[in-house]
Amino acid sequence: MARFKTFDTDEALDRATELFWANGFEGTSIQDLEGRMGIQRGSLYHAFGDKQRLFLAALDRYDQVVVRRLADKLAQGASGLAAIRQFFQARVDAAQDTAHPRGCLITNSAVERAPTDPETYRKVRACLAEIEAAFFAALTRAQKAREIREAADGRALARFLTNSAQGLAVLERAGVSRSFLADVVRVTLSVLEGIERPNRAIHPPQGGAR
Amino acid sequence: MARFKTFDTDEALDRATELFWANGFEGTSIQDLEGRMGIQRGSLYHAFGDKQRLFLAALDRYDQVVVRRLADKLAQGASGLAAIRQFFQARVDAAQDTAHPRGCLITNSAVERAPTDPETYRKVRACLAEIEAAFFAALTRAQKAREIREAADGRALARFLTNSAQGLAVLERAGVSRSFLADVVRVTLSVLEGIERPNRAIHPPQGGAR
Numbered sequence: 001m002a003r004f005k006t007f008d009t010d011e012a013l014d015r016a017t018e019l020f021w022a023n024g025f026e027g028t029s030i031q032d033l034e035g036r037m038g039i040q041r042g043s044l045y046h047a048f049g050d051k052q053r054l055f056l057a058a059l060d061r062y063d064q065v066v067v068r069r070l071a072d073k074l075a076q077g078a079s080g081l082a083a084i085r086q087f088f089q090a091r092v093d094a095a096q097d098t099a100h101p102r103g104c105l106i107t108n109s110a111v112e113r114a115p116t117d118p119e120t121y122r123k124v125r126a127c128l129a130e131i132e133a134a135f136f137a138a139l140t141r142a143q144k145a146r147e148i149r150e151a152a153d154g155r156a157l158a159r160f161l162t163n164s165a166q167g168l169a170v171l172e173r174a175g176v177s178r179s180f181l182a183d184v185v186r187v188t189l190s191v192l193e194g195i196e197r198p199n200r201a202i203h204p205p206q207g208g209a210r
Numbered sequence: 211m212a213r214f215k216t217f218d219t220d221e222a223l224d225r226a227t228e229l230f231w232a233n234g235f236e237g238t239s240i241q242d243l244e245g246r247m248g249i250q251r252g253s254l255y256h257a258f259g260d261k262q263r264l265f266l267a268a269l270d271r272y273d274q275v276v277v278r279r280l281a282d283k284l285a286q287g288a289s290g291l292a293a294i295r296q297f298f299q300a301r302v303d304a305a306q307d308t309a310h311p312r313g314c315l316i317t318n319s320a321v322e323r324a325p326t327d328p329e330t331y332r333k334v335r336a337c338l339a340e341i342e343a344a345f346f347a348a349l350t351r352a353q354k355a356r357e358i359r360e361a362a363d364g365r366a367l368a369r370f371l372t373n374s375a376q377g378l379a380v381l382e383r384a385g386v387s388r389s390f391l392a393d394v395v396r397v398t399l400s401v402l403e404g405i406e407r408p409n410r411a412i413h414p415p416q417g418g419a420r
Contacts, residue, residue: 175325
C-alpha cells in the first residue's frame with residue numbers, strides 16, 4: 001500500500017527552491033527547509049533524499065520553470081530583437097527596493113557550488129547553454145528578419161548577452177540602483193542597435209544620416 | 211608585556227582570504243581556517259576576532275591588494291582605451307583549466323552575503339564603486355586623448371564595463387571555455403570601438419570606409 005502523502009510535492013519543492021535561491025546551499029539548513037516546506041525531516045528525506053538531492057531537484061525545478069519561461073519569451077513574437085530588448089528591460093523593471101534581492105539561482109549556484117560540486121556544475125552549465133541557445137535563436141530570427149546584419153557573429157553575440165545577464169544578476173544581488181541597471185542595459189542593447197544600423201553609434205551623431 | 215606572536219598576521223590573513231575566495235563564507239569552517247592559516251583557534255580569535263570579523267578583514271585585504279592593483283593598471287599608460295582592453299584580455303588569459311576557478315571575491319561575496327549581511331553589503335558596494343570609478347577614469351582619459359568620442363556617456367559605459375567584469379567572474383567560476391570568454395570580451399570591447407570609429411560596426415563592412 002502506497003504511503004499517504006500529507007503534503008504536495010511540487011509545492012514543497014517550490015518552497016525549497018525559493019529558500020536555496022535566497023540563501024544558497026550552505027546558507028540553508030535542514031531546519032530552515034523543514035520550516036519553509038512545512039514538513040518534518042523524516043518526510044523530507046523520504047520524498048527528496050538528503051539536502052544535496054533536494055538542492056539538485058530545486059535546480060531542475062528552476063530550470064523547468066524560470067529558465068524555460070525566459071527561453072519561451074525569447075522565442076515569442078515576430079521580432080527577435082524586440083524579444084531580446086524585453087528580456088533585458090524586464091531585468092531592470094524587476095529590480096525593486098527589496099531587502100533581500102534573490103538574483104538568479106543559476107548565477108548564485110555557479111558562484112557558490114559549480115567549482116566544487118560536479119553535479120551542480122553540470123546543471124549550471126546546462127542552464128547557461130540553454131540561455132545562450134535561446135539568445136542565439138532570437139538573434140538568428142532577428143537576422144532572418146534583417147533586424148540585424150546577417151554577417152554578424154550570432155554565437156559571439158549570444159555569449160555576450162549571456163554574460164550581460166549573469167552580470168546583471170550579480171549587480172541585482174548587490175542591490176545596485178535601478179538607474180545603474182538601466183545604464184548597463186542601454187549600453188548592452190546598443191551593441192545590437194549598432195549592428196542594426198551600422199552608421200549609428202551609441203549616441204546618434206548630430207545631423208548624421210539615419 | 212606584549213603577547214608574542216608566533217605567526218605573521220599579513221600572511222595568515224592572505225591565506226584566510228584565499229580560502230574564503232575559493233569556498234565562500236559558509237563553505238569555510240573555522241577548522242579549515244586553522245589548517246590553512248597554520249594557527250590554532252585561540253590565536254585566530256585573539257588576532258582577528260570571530261569568523262565574521264576575519265571575513266571582513268579578508269574583504270579589506272582583497273580590496274587593498276587585488277582591486278587596488280586592477281585600478282592601478284587601469285590608470286597606467288598613455289592610452290585609457292589600451293588599459294581597458296588589457297584589463298579584459300587579462301581575464302581571458304587568466305582563465306585556465308583549473309579544477310576550482312576562484313572567480314572574484316567581490317562577485318562571490320555579492321552573491322553569497324550582500325543581501326543578508328549589511329557589513330558585507332557595504333564593502334561589496336564600495337569595491338564595485340572603486341571598479342566603476344577606475345573604468346570611468348580610464349574612459350575619461352580615452353576621451354581626452356580622442357580615442358573615444360567626447361560626447362559618449364562615460365558613466366553609463368563605466369557601469370556597462372563593471373557589469374561585464376562581474377559576468378565574466380561568474381562564467382569563470384562556472385568553468386566556461388576560454389573561447390567563450392574571448393567571444394564575450396571581443397563583443398564587449400566592440401562597444402568602445404564603435405565609439406572610437408562611429409562608422410565601423412562589429413565586423414568591418416566589406417569595402418566600407420574606415
